[in-house]
Amino acid sequence: MVTLYEHPLSPYAQKVKIALREKGVAFEAALPGGLGAGDAAGEFVAANPRAEVPVLIDGGTAVFDSTIILEYVEDRWPAPALLPAGAADRARVRMIEEVMDTHFEAVNWGLGEIGWFRRAEGELAARLVAAAARQTRGFFAWLERQLGDRAWFNGEEFGWGDLAVAPFVGTSVRVVGNAPAEGCAMAAWLERASARPAVATTLA
Amino acid sequence: MVTLYEHPLSPYAQKVKIALREKGVAFEAALPGGLGAGDAAGEFVAANPRAEVPVLIDGGTAVFDSTIILEYVEDRWPAPALLPAGAADRARVRMIEEVMDTHFEAVNWGLGEIGWFRRAEGELAARLVAAAARQTRGFFAWLERQLGDRAWFNGEEFGWGDLAVAPFVGTSVRVVGNAPAEGCAMAAWLERASARPAVATTLA
Numbered sequence: 312m313v314t315l316y317e318h319p320l321s322p323y324a325q326k327v328k329i330a331l332r333e334k335g336v337a338f339e340a341a342l343p344g345g346l347g348a349g350d351a352a353g354e355f356v357a358a359n360p361r362a363e364v365p366v367l368i369d370g371g372t373a374v375f376d377s378t379i380i381l382e383y384v385e386d387r388w389p390a391p392a393l394l395p396a397g398a399a400d401r402a403r404v405r406m407i408e409e410v411m412d413t414h415f416e417a418v419n420w421g422l423g424e425i426g427w428f429r430r431a432e433g434e435l436a437a438r439l440v441a442a443a444a445r446q447t448r449g450f451f452a453w454l455e456r457q458l459g460d461r462a463w464f465n466g467e468e469f470g471w472g473d474l475a476v477a478p479f480v481g482t483s484v485r486v487v488g489n490a491p492a493e494g495c496a497m498a499a500w501l502e503r504a505s506a507r508p509a510v511a512t513t514l515a
Numbered sequence: 516m517v518t519l520y521e522h523p524l525s526p527y528a529q530k531v532k533i534a535l536r537e538k539g540v541a542f543e544a545a546l547p548g549g550l551g552a553g554d555a556a557g558e559f560v561a562a563n564p565r566a567e568v569p570v571l572i573d574g575g576t577a578v579f580d581s582t583i584i585l586e587y588v589e590d591r592w593p594a595p596a597l598l599p600a601g602a603a604d605r606a607r608v609r610m611i612e613e614v615m616d617t618h619f620e621a622v623n624w625g626l627g628e629i630g631w632f633r634r635a636e637g638e639l640a641a642r643l644v645a646a647a648a649r650q651t652r653g654f655f656a657w658l659e660r661q662l663g664d665r666a667w668f669n670g671e672e673f674g675w676g677d678l679a680v681a682p683f684v685g686t687s688v689r690v691v692g693n694a695p696a697e698g699c700a701m702a703a704w705l706e707r708a709s710a711r712p713a714v715a716t717t718l719a
Contacts, residue, residue, distance in 0.1 A: 338712045371603075372606065373604075375610060375613075376609075376613050377610045379606055379610055380606075382605065383605070385604040385611075386601075386602035386605055386606075387602040397589075397590075398576075398587055398590035399575075399576040400578065401587070402583055402586070403585040405583045405586060406580065409579075409583060411581050
């Protein structure tokens with residue numbers, strides 16, 4: 312049995328769960344003890360000295376970093392393929408993943424710092440929230456250009472490019488309240504993606 | 516012709532140059548104008564809004580992020596393969612790359628901030644330099660465990676695991692003066708790697 316150390320709110324762990332579910336790989340989800348409190352330990356920390364989720368344990372193999380885990384999942388359980396076939400398309404969806412992981416998420420996280428941890432209040436908080444909404448609209452416009460006239464970010468079939476976007480946009484819509492404009496291509500994509508069982512189960 | 520936007524001192528660009536040279540892919544190296552000065556422009560910035568090197572241009576395909584470029588190079592010019600064959604070994608060398616990119620490099624960079632930009636001087640600088648040397652020894656010990664009794668980080672043949680280590684250890688040894696202890700397995704690996712034409716040309 313595969314074990315995935317994760318946190319239900321981690322978009323990075325959600326990426327991996329969508330991939331495993333799309334491929335029909337059974338896994339046990341485990342919440343590491345002490346996560347975020349500085350006293351994580353055991354197999355989880357041995358596998359990832361950063362003590363960050365996700366970590367995937369597959370028999371004697373332990374893999375950290377959501378991107379490296381996705382590559383491992385694709386190598387280990389190749390069917391159905393989640394990466395597109397051509398080198399240029401593969402690079403394209405990997406770049407989409409990188410932008411979501413390192414840029415889009417930073418805005419969501421910043422809003423979490425305000426909303427949950429009260430790092431800013433009053434007029435300053437309002438200014439930061441407005442700036443985040445503006446930045447998110449910018450990312451939605453960038454994503455629309457990436458989508459072009461494709462059904463999925465991956466191409467004709469759902470895949471890597473889509474599972475890399477859904478968790479972050481999902482958090483943006485459901486947790487921090489920044490959604491794509493009604494009727495736009497991104498909104499239609501989000502509806503299609505959210506109806507997919509692997510995504511619906513993961514983001515429920 | 517392939518164009519690689521790079522900087523000769525960037526270990527991230529060096530990774531890509533070693534890969535291209537190992538595969539015998541001819542490329543033109545270009546130093547982006549305005550790099551680091553805030554006025555980079557043109558094809559380079561269109562390809563990577565972060566305005567960071569490396570960026571690879573291959574006909575109509577532009578790829579940023581050294582890891583994604585390495586994946587692209589492997590997909591586009593599969594022979595000779597730089598990734599090992601098995602899923603677990605591929606994950607292992609990708610994790611080595613991640614540690615070098617995000618942890619090892621941070622120590623080198625910190626030393627650059629002191630040595631070149633004089634961010635700290637006197638007793639504080641001496642304390643930070645000593646801490647960096649200690650951290651680097653810790654990474655060397657970690658790398659020795661990764662190497663085990665292998666000839667190369669990749670396994671029996673030079674590959675991804677090795678080109679991901681050589682630029683960062685090279686900078687550590689030649690620029691900031693932290694070298695593996697004489698006679699240890701890492702020192703022997705470094706000598707073997709440095710003698711390899713693709714590495715020697717790139718790190719010259």
